[in-house]
Amino acid sequence: MSVQxxxxxxxxxxxxxxxxxxxxxxxxxxxxxxxxLIDCGEGTQIQMRRYKTRFQSVNHIFIxxxxxxxxxxxxxxxxxxxxxxxxxxLTIYGPKELEEVISVIHKYSDTYLSYPLRFVATQAEHxxxxxxxxxxxxxxxxxxxxxxxxxxxxxxxxxxxxIDKYKLEKLEVSFSEIHKLKKGMDAVDNHGNxxxxxxxxxxxxxxxxxxxxxxxxxxxxxxxxxxxxxLLYHEATFLEDRIDRAAVTFHSTASQxxxxxxxxxxxxxxxxHFSARYTELDDFLNEARPVFQNVSxxxxxxxxxx
Amino acid sequence: MSVQxxxxxxxxxxxxxxxxxxxxxxxxxxxxxxxxLIDCGEGTQIQMRRYKTRFQSVNHIFIxxxxxxxxxxxxxxxxxxxxxxxxxxLTIYGPKELEEVISVIHKYSDTYLSYPLRFVATQAEHxxxxxxxxxxxxxxxxxxxxxxxxxxxxxxxxxxxxIDKYKLEKLEVSFSEIHKLKKGMDAVDNHGNxxxxxxxxxxxxxxxxxxxxxxxxxxxxxxxxxxxxxLLYHEATFLEDRIDRAAVTFHSTASQxxxxxxxxxxxxxxxxHFSARYTELDDFLNEARPVFQNVSxxxxxxxxxx
Numbered sequence: 295m296s297v298q299x300x301x302x303x304x305x306x307x308x309x310x311x312x313x314x315x316x317x318x319x320x321x322x323x324x325x326x327x328x329x330x331l332i333d334c335g336e337g338t339q340i341q342m343r344r345y346k347t348r349f350q351s352v353n354h355i356f357i358x359x360x361x362x363x364x365x366x367x368x369x370x371x372x373x374x375x376x377x378x379x380x381x382x383x384l385t386i387y388g389p390k391e392l393e394e395v396i397s398v399i400h401k402y403s404d405t406y407l408s409y410p411l412r413f414v415a416t417q418a419e420h421x422x423x424x425x426x427x428x429x430x431x432x433x434x435x436x437x438x439x440x441x442x443x444x445x446x447x448x449x450x451x452x453x454x455x456x457i458d459k460y461k462l463e464k465l466e467v468s469f470s471e472i473h474k475l476k477k478g479m480d481a482v483d484n485h486g487n488x489x490x491x492x493x494x495x496x497x498x499x500x501x502x503x504x505x506x507x508x509x510x511x512x513x514x515x516x517x518x519x520x521x522x523x524x525l526l527y528h529e530a531t532f533l534e535d536r537i538d539r540a541a542v543t544f545h546s547t548a549s550q551x552x553x554x555x556x557x558x559x560x561x562x563x564x565x566x567h568f569s570a571r572y573t574e575l576d577d578f579l580n581e582a583r584p585v586f587q588n589v590s591x592x593x594x595x596x597x598x599x600x
Numbered sequence: 601m602s603v604q605x606x607x608x609x610x611x612x613x614x615x616x617x618x619x620x621x622x623x624x625x626x627x628x629x630x631x632x633x634x635x636x637l638i639d640c641g642e643g644t645q646i647q648m649r650r651y652k653t654r655f656q657s658v659n660h661i662f663i664x665x666x667x668x669x670x671x672x673x674x675x676x677x678x679x680x681x682x683x684x685x686x687x688x689x690l691t692i693y694g695p696k697e698l699e700e701v702i703s704v705i706h707k708y709s710d711t712y713l714s715y716p717l718r719f720v721a722t723q724a725e726h727x728x729x730x731x732x733x734x735x736x737x738x739x740x741x742x743x744x745x746x747x748x749x750x751x752x753x754x755x756x757x758x759x760x761x762x763i764d765k766y767k768l769e770k771l772e773v774s775f776s777e778i779h780k781l782k783k784g785m786d787a788v789d790n791h792g793n794x795x796x797x798x799x800x801x802x803x804x805x806x807x808x809x810x811x812x813x814x815x816x817x818x819x820x821x822x823x824x825x826x827x828x829x830x831l832l833y834h835e836a837t838f839l840e841d842r843i844d845r846a847a848v849t850f851h852s853t854a855s856q857x858x859x860x861x862x863x864x865x866x867x868x869x870x871x872x873h874f875s876a877r878y879t880e881l882d883d884f885l886n887e888a889r890p891v892f893q894n895v896s897x898x899x900x901x902x903x904x905x906x
Contacts, residue, residue: 312646312676312680318676337643339642340620340623340642340643343619362675362676362679362705362709362711363679366675366676366705369668373669395704399668399672403667404746441709
């Protein structure tokens with residue numbers, strides 16, 4: 295049974311104001327060797343070097359919204375890819391105004407990229423399929439923040455059925471029948487008899503999924519967009535002591551993030567986007583756990599493997 | 601004798617592509633508690649936190665040109681000052697297009713700063729006084745790079761003459777004469793006799809100066825703009841093995857930077873803006889020293905006190 299990679303690397307965990315140990319939001323997701331950069335706060339390219347990630351493997355960048363701490367690392371990242379001689383197309387998914395921001399910077403810095411750069415505008419009205427190939431699909435969905443903001447959902451496509459090779463030999467079914475079996479079809483043995491698929495295969499692991507929710511106030515409707523997700527990243531800018539501040543700024547508390555994980559029936563919750571006012575991050579876990587047990591912190595350098 | 605502060609902190613030493621240990625260009629200069637930020641590459645605010653600098657003390661930012669590695673830390677820096685509640689005016693000196701870049705970013709991120717932000721456009725035609733107060737003056741001067749670029753010269757104004765208090769008492773000159781003496785005027789003693797300034801004072805330390813030259817190709821005319829400077833920062837993107845590449849990209853080699861220091865009769869040379877291709881920075885010193893002896897490296901966290 296070959297299991298494909300599904301791995302998230304946290305590059306930044308801070309809210310708008312970075313600290314000496316916390317960088318603005320950025321994450322690198324690897325699903326089956328497709329590398330997705332999710333948000334790109336200032337210093338993302340430096341963090342990627344620090345964690346020795348494969349810079350040029352990123353073909354898709356997803357930007358949730360245009361607050362600086364979520365995209366200001368993008369121009370430098372694009373420039374470095376150019377300086378390192380990238381040739382492959384790169385696609386950026388984000389608010390439509392992002393293209394103008396990048397264009398203005400490129401115009402005045404007299405920059406002509408060595409590779410094709412494509413923009414796909416997101417909207418925050420309804421859930422939408424942004425990209426897919428044979429193994430992965432990516433959706434955007436609405437969040438509720440001070441400016442237009444989307445979350446992103448990354449999901450494996452159903453894996454092919456696993457073949458029981460021992461049974462294949464025992465029941466005298468030729469290896470040439472495997473492609474039919476993987477699709478769920480029945481097979482024919484070497485004597486012309488039909489053998490039912492269930493006799494020769496077993497279920498593949500269920501498709502895994504990751505949802506990225508930053509930044510947003512708590513609203514129940516979000517749960518539907520991310521229902522049943524294996525791993526949920528949800529911003530927790532504040533603790534409950536600042537719930538008023540969270541309301542005014544359209545952010546969430548650790549407790550609210552935990553409520554959303556419970557509502558959405560997520561399997562694991564990752565908290566991030568911590569306000570610089572908090573130095574003791576364990577308080578976020580302590581606040582979330584009574585509401586949702588399986589929770590951890592999205593701190594710099596942490597890798598979560600599904 | 602009170603000597604005022606003249607201290608430079610290096611925040612970034614890398615050329616366009618940062619490395620895991622080298623950040624893009626930024627420096628913080630403190631002359632008599634005036635704090636000048638010089639260039640502001642991506643990650644500058646994070647570097648300033650790392651080195652525990654006084655963020656809000658910066659009232660003047662000087663941007664040499666609009667290549668990303670020299671200004672892409674600016675939007676985040678401005679936003680953090682806002683989020684930390686700054687009220688004092690901040691002035692940015694740089695190419696006129698910088699105002700448009702910042703405005704576009706602020707427009708789409710729906711940012712309204714808590715403090716007045718003023719832009720002063722620089723030109724690269726001739727040397728120009730950009731700012732002065734009673735203690736310091738700052739000039740821009742032309743560099744020769746692929747896009748419009750200026751260097752900056754920071755100079756103390758002449759310090760007042762130092763009073764010899766022992767002689768003052770001995771020659772029976774009242775303390776009320778001090779303000780005249782400091783300006784170089786003669787004094788009158790308690791008996792109405794004129795006492796010549798030289799008898800009561802001695803020379804103050806000579807005004808100190810710092811010139812920042814990034815990025816530029818080597819051209820002899822530059823020497824005049826920075827003649828006699830105490831400390832010269834000059835980019836050295838390449839070693840002589842890449843002198844062809846330096847010519848094409850309008851950058852300098854370590855040897856050329858040393859030639860400029862010699863031509864300009866500088867007292868000390870600081871090399872920076874190292875290409876990511878070089879891991880062994882001592883090679884820059886070894887190349888520069890035969891041409892100009894008093895040279896060192898502008899590496900991250902280094903403080904140079906004049």
